[in-house]
Amino acid sequence: MSAPANAPGRSALLLGIALGGFFDGIVLHQILQWHHLLSGLERVRDLRLQLLADGMFHALMYLLALAGLVGLWRARGAWDEPGAGRVLGSAALLGFGGWHVLDALLSHWLLGLHRVRMDVADPLAWDLGWLAAFGLVPLALALWWRRRPPPPKGGGAGRRGAAALGLAALLAGPLAALPADTDQVLVVFAPGTRGARAFDALARLDARVLWARDGVWALQMDQPRQAWGLLADGALLVGRGPLAGCLGATRFAPR
Structure with missing residues (x-):
């Protein structure tokens, strides 16, 4: 049974949303460390809750990426159709840009969960710049790409687009x-x-x-691998290695 004609586009849209979330998590949460998901909520001061919220956010992105990858594979019969590359690319850009627009409207302004930068006097300027660069520009590119006429033959663009999207999700x-x-x-x-x-x-x-803050401790050890022994002494999570995620990226001054 063949997949619906719009199935590759729906899957690429999910992958674009997931890539947008991964991009925010990697750049804003971990590299720049400008905010946690709930940094804007004064009543959520416990760092463990902040880390839990970050983890749930990333878990949601993993689920979206998995759904997108499965759907893209199931629709592989449509990869060679004319215009498949345009559909995949524009849908992925639509998801990526749409995620950032939704994040700005809901998380930044309506709900106040966080701002792009929490440590500046004028966070609105950073919100608007981030929205323009990673929300509006990808949306404009998606609309422009979608309006282009499809080539008369597939030409392999659909397969290349599917491979690029899958690789991006597997790396992100x-x-x-x-x-x-x-x-x-x-x-x-x-x-x-x-x-x-x-x-x-x-x-x-x-x-x-x-x-140390709110039950979260940053340690320096001569033999870091021994830290796993803390799990027997009341520790819930030891943040070292490739699964530390936002925990390993947390940076706070002692208080």
Whole structure:
């Protein structure tokens, strides 16, 4: 049974949305470290909740990317149709730009979950610049590309477009899980873990505390692999290695 004619476009749209989310997570959360997902909510001050929200956001992007990849593969029979490359490319740009427009309208302005930059006097200027560069420009390119007449023959553009989208999603997913700084070990202790118990566990491992906040501890250790032993002393998560994600990218001054 052949896939519907618009199935590749729907799958590319999902992949574009997921790539937009991964892009924000990698650039804003991890590399630039300008905000967490819920940085704008004063009532959410617990760093563990901030990290949990970031993790749920990335999990949603992984689900969207998986759905897009599965749908794209199931619609592979349409890759060689005339105009398939244009449909895939414009739909991916539509999803990428649409994500940033929706994020600006809902997360930045209506709900106030966060702003692009939380540490500046005029966050609106950064919001507008980010929206224009990564929201409006991709949308304009998507509309322009969609209006172009399709070639008389497929010419392999659909297969190349599908391969490029699949590769981008497969690369962006692991990159979104990489920590920004692997020299530190970050540990999330369970709520209610007494400070004395945590300090005793850290002393046994000869760990130096760089900062601690809301049950999240940044450590420096001569043998970082030993940090996994903290899981037996009330730790919920040890943030080191390729699965640390936003935990490994968290940077706060001690207070």
